Amino acid sequence: MIESFAERIREAAARRRPLRLRGGGTKDFYGDALRGDVLDVGGHAGIVAYEPTELVVTARGGTRMNDLESALSENNQILAFEPPHFGPDATLGGCVAAGLSGPRRASAGALRDFVLGVKLIDGRGQALSFGGQVMKNVAGYDVSRLVAGSLGTLGLIAEVSLKLAPKPHGETTLRLEAQQARALELMNRWAGQPLPVSATAWHDGELTVRLSGSAAGVTAAAARIGGAARDEQFWNSIREQSDAFFSGPEPLWRLSVPSTSPPLELQGRQLIEWGGALRWLKSSENPKAVRDAAKRCKGHATLFRAADKTAGCFSPLEPALARVHRELKSAFDPAGIFNPGRMYPEA
Amino acid sequence: MGAALPVVKALREFLPERAILHEEEDTRPYECDGLTAYRQLPMVVALPETEEQVRRVLQACSSLKIPVVPRGAGTGLSGGALPPGDGVLLSMAKFMRVLRIDPLARVAVVQPGVRNAVVSELAAPFGLYYAPDPSSQIACTIGGNVSENSGGVHCLKYGLTLHNVLGVRGFTIDGEPLQLGGEAPDSPGYDLLALAVGSEGMLFVVTEVTLKLLPTPQCARVIMASFDDVEKAGAAVADVIAAGIVPAGLEMMDRPATHAVEQFVRAGYDLEAAAILLCESDGTPEEVEDEIARMQTLLTRAGATRMTVSRDEAERLRFWSGRKAAFPAVGRISPDYYCMDGTIPRKRLGEVLRFIAALEKKYGLRCPNVFHAGDGNLHPLILFDANNSDELHRTELFAAEVLEKCVEVGGTITGEHGVGVEKINQMCVQFRPPELELFHAVKRAFDPKGLLNPGKAVPTLARCAEYGRMRVHGGQLPHPELPRF
Numbered sequence: 001m002i003e004s005f006a007e008r009i010r011e012a013a014a015r016r017r018p019l020r021l022r023g024g025g026t027k028d029f030y031g032d033a034l035r036g037d038v039l040d041v042g043g044h045a046g047i048v049a050y051e052p053t054e055l056v057v058t059a060r061g062g063t064r065m066n067d068l069e070s071a072l073s074e075n076n077q078i079l080a081f082e083p084p085h086f087g088p089d090a091t092l093g094g095c096v097a098a099g100l101s102g103p104r105r106a107s108a109g110a111l112r113d114f115v116l117g118v119k120l121i122d123g124r125g126q127a128l129s130f131g132g133q134v135m136k137n138v139a140g141y142d143v144s145r146l147v148a149g150s151l152g153t154l155g156l157i158a159e160v161s162l163k164l165a166p167k168p169h170g171e172t173t174l175r176l177e178a179q180q181a182r183a184l185e186l187m188n189r190w191a192g193q194p195l196p197v198s199a200t201a202w203h204d205g206e207l208t209v210r211l212s213g214s215a216a217g218v219t220a221a222a223a224r225i226g227g228a229a230r231d232e233q234f235w236n237s238i239r240e241q242s243d244a245f246f247s248g249p250e251p252l253w254r255l256s257v258p259s260t261s262p263p264l265e266l267q268g269r270q271l272i273e274w275g276g277a278l279r280w281l282k283s284s285e286n287p288k289a290v291r292d293a294a295k296r297c298k299g300h301a302t303l304f305r306a307a308d309k310t311a312g313c314f315s316p317l318e319p320a321l322a323r324v325h326r327e328l329k330s331a332f333d334p335a336g337i338f339n340p341g342r343m344y345p346e347a
Numbered sequence: 348m349g350a351a352l353p354v355v356k357a358l359r360e361f362l363p364e365r366a367i368l369h370e371e372e373d374t375r376p377y378e379c380d381g382l383t384a385y386r387q388l389p390m391v392v393a394l395p396e397t398e399e400q401v402r403r404v405l406q407a408c409s410s411l412k413i414p415v416v417p418r419g420a421g422t423g424l425s426g427g428a429l430p431p432g433d434g435v436l437l438s439m440a441k442f443m444r445v446l447r448i449d450p451l452a453r454v455a456v457v458q459p460g461v462r463n464a465v466v467s468e469l470a471a472p473f474g475l476y477y478a479p480d481p482s483s484q485i486a487c488t489i490g491g492n493v494s495e496n497s498g499g500v501h502c503l504k505y506g507l508t509l510h511n512v513l514g515v516r517g518f519t520i521d522g523e524p525l526q527l528g529g530e531a532p533d534s535p536g537y538d539l540l541a542l543a544v545g546s547e548g549m550l551f552v553v554t555e556v557t558l559k560l561l562p563t564p565q566c567a568r569v570i571m572a573s574f575d576d577v578e579k580a581g582a583a584v585a586d587v588i589a590a591g592i593v594p595a596g597l598e599m600m601d602r603p604a605t606h607a608v609e610q611f612v613r614a615g616y617d618l619e620a621a622a623i624l625l626c627e628s629d630g631t632p633e634e635v636e637d638e639i640a641r642m643q644t645l646l647t648r649a650g651a652t653r654m655t656v657s658r659d660e661a662e663r664l665r666f667w668s669g670r671k672a673a674f675p676a677v678g679r680i681s682p683d684y685y686c687m688d689g690t691i692p693r694k695r696l697g698e699v700l701r702f703i704a705a706l707e708k709k710y711g712l713r714c715p716n717v718f719h720a721g722d723g724n725l726h727p728l729i730l731f732d733a734n735n736s737d738e739l740h741r742t743e744l745f746a747a748e749v750l751e752k753c754v755e756v757g758g759t760i761t762g763e764h765g766v767g768v769e770k771i772n773q774m775c776v777q778f779r780p781p782e783l784e785l786f787h788a789v790k791r792a793f794d795p796k797g798l799l800n801p802g803k804a805v806p807t808l809a810r811c812a813e814y815g816r817m818r819v820h821g822g823q824l825p826h827p828e829l830p831r832f
Contacts, residue, residue, distance in 0.1 A: 053588050055593075109506065110533065129778075129782065133757055134759055137761070138763060138764070139766055148541075214633070221631075258531055277532050325536055331788030
C-alpha cells in the first residue's frame, strides 16, 4: 500500500498535479481550499502494535478512530486529548493532520503532546520515519509533532504512534450557575488548585465542570465545587459539535486566547472551553473585528465552519514565520502537490 | 591578539568591553560543557545583556559568516554547547530575570538564563511549581532545558520540557524576531514550537520563555521496593502501569548504582537488593493513600522482597536524594564515568540489561544502571579512567554498542540529553539518509547559512558513510588513541 501511495505521489509530483490527501473526509469543512485529485488513505488501516503496559499504540493512518478507541477501551485506556471525530469515518491520520483536541485539552494536553512518532511519505515519494514508540526521544528535530496539525500539507501520514492514558477510575460532571466573568475566574482558580478538573465549559449563564481521577479524589473535589450533577454525554455533544449551540447558519469562529482574557465583546453567541482559553463564537460579525478582538488579547481566531471563507480560515502569519513556513513546505513537498492552499496560500 | 579579530571589532560597536572575552585565560572556562571529554577554546565569548544586543551579535556573525554557539549553564551532557574554535560562543548567562509570574493564568515568563529550580521556588508562594526537574536543576538553565527538551524524574506523569513550555521568543541568525507559541493555545500554522524545543540551539536563539505552572500536589509519598532480580523489578513496573496507575515518579537503580550512591548520600537504600524501585504517588491525601495501597499490593504480587513507604516529607526527599545524586556519586567511585541516555520499550529491559552485563565482561569495564523505569529511559554509567587511553577507547566502543542496541529494540539513542557532538555517529544508525537530509532542510529553513551550532546533532551523509565503513571493520576504530566521544 505504501509503495502504491509513493508511486502515485511521484507521478503527481512529476506532473505537478495537486493531490488532496483524505482519510474519512469528516473534516473536509476545515481549512481553506480543497484542491487536487483525491488520494484516499482510508484503506490503509489497522493497529500495528498495541502494548497496554507501555501506554503506546501504533496504527496506520487510515484506521477509523472508532475502531482505535474501542480497542483502547477494552484495556481501560483512552486518548487523553479527546480528539473530535466529526463523523463515524474519522481516521487517525485525519485527526493528526487536523491537530484538534477536545475537552480534556486544558488539563491533559493537546494532540501534539501525545504524538510519539510518525511514518510519512513526503512529496518525493520517500517513506520517512520520525520519532518512535518511546515517550522520551530527542534524537533529531521533532518532525512528528510538526506534522500534527499540518493539514496534510507536509506529507501523507502513513502511521502514527501515540502515548495513551489510563481511563480515570472516577468521573463526574457538575453544573453551576455563573455569569461569564465569574465563570472565567472560577475556571482559572480551579486550575491553579490541586483539583482533578478534567474539562470545563461555559455557555449562557451555565458553567459545567468535569472531575476525573480516583473515586476518592473526585468525591472530595465535587463536595468543594458544589453544583448539580449533569449527564456525561454533554462533553460528547460539545466535542462533536452536536450541541444546539453549534447549529444555525452563522459562521463558527474558534478564538484561542490566554485563559484569563476578559469576556470578549463581540456580536453573537459564545461558548467557552479549556478553562477560558477557547472561545467558540457563532456570529456574522465582520472577520476583521473578530481577528482584531483575538489579537488584542494576544490570541488568534480561526474561521472554523463557514460557507464563505474569503477572509481566510487561519490568522495570517508574521513575515518571518511565513518565510519559515514556505521553506519547510518546500523541504517536505518540493513540487507543492499536497493539499495546496488548505492552510495558507504559501503552504 | 584576539583584539585584532574582525568579529571583536564588530562586537565592540554595541557590547561593553566586559561582555567580550577573547584572551585565553578568559575563554578557557567555556571550553567544554558537562561532557568534558570534548574541549575546544572558543575564538570569542560574547555575554550580551539585552535582547537588542543578542540580535546584533547574531547579525554581526551572520554578516561575517562566522559560527555562533549558544550556551546556558554548560551542564549539558552531550557536548551541545561545545564552542566553535572559529566563532562566537554566545553565553546567555546574563539573562537571569524572571519577568512575570501570573498565578491566576499559571504562567511564568522568564529569561533563558534563569535556573530551572528558581522557577519553582518563586512560584511556591502561589501554590504552583514548574514540573520538569532534571537532576541538574539547581544549576541548569531554562534556555538549556528548551534547547535539549530536558526531562527529569517526574515526566511520566507531567511531561517533558516540550509539554510545559507554552511559548518562546528569540531571533534568527539574521536578527529577525520570532515568536513561537504563547499563552493562547494552538498557534496558527505549523507547530514550530515543537521543532524549537529540543533543537539543540541549531535553529534560532531563544531570549524569552513562557512556562506553564502547575498546582503543587497537596501531598506526595514514595514507596521504596526491593527486588532480588532486575527483570522482576521491570515486570513490576509493567504491572503498575497495566493497573491504570501513572505514578508521579517511577525509577529503578541496580545494585552497583545503589552501592555507589549509598556511600555518598545515606539514602537508606537496601544494599542487598538486585534492584530497587522508587514509586511515587502525589495528589490529595485521599488519592495518595488509595494509590500507595494499590501499588503496594501490585509490588508485593510482583515479588518485592522489602517495601518502605516514606512517612514524611523529609524521608521522601531522602529516598529521592540518592537517585538525584547518582551521577556525582558514581563520579566518586571512578576517575571518570560516561553516561548514556538511550530509551527502550520497557518490555525489552531484561534483554538490554543482559546485553549490557555481557559488554561489561567483553570490555572489562563496570557499568551501574539508573533507569527512568516509567518511561523507558536508561542511564547506564560506564566507569573508566580517561588517562588510560585504552579504557577510553573501550568505553567508546561499549557506549556505541549500547546505543545501537537501543535502536535495534525499537528505542532511541537519546531520551533527554541530546545528540550534540557525542552521539552524532549513532544518528547514522537511527536514521536513514533521506531523514537526515530532511533534518538538514529543516535547519536551512531557519538558518540558511548554517551558522548556528554547526556540525552538531545531525550528521552529514559523508560522515555517516565514513562511520559505516568504520563499523564494517569489526567495531575497531582506526586511531584508537584519538578521543572520539
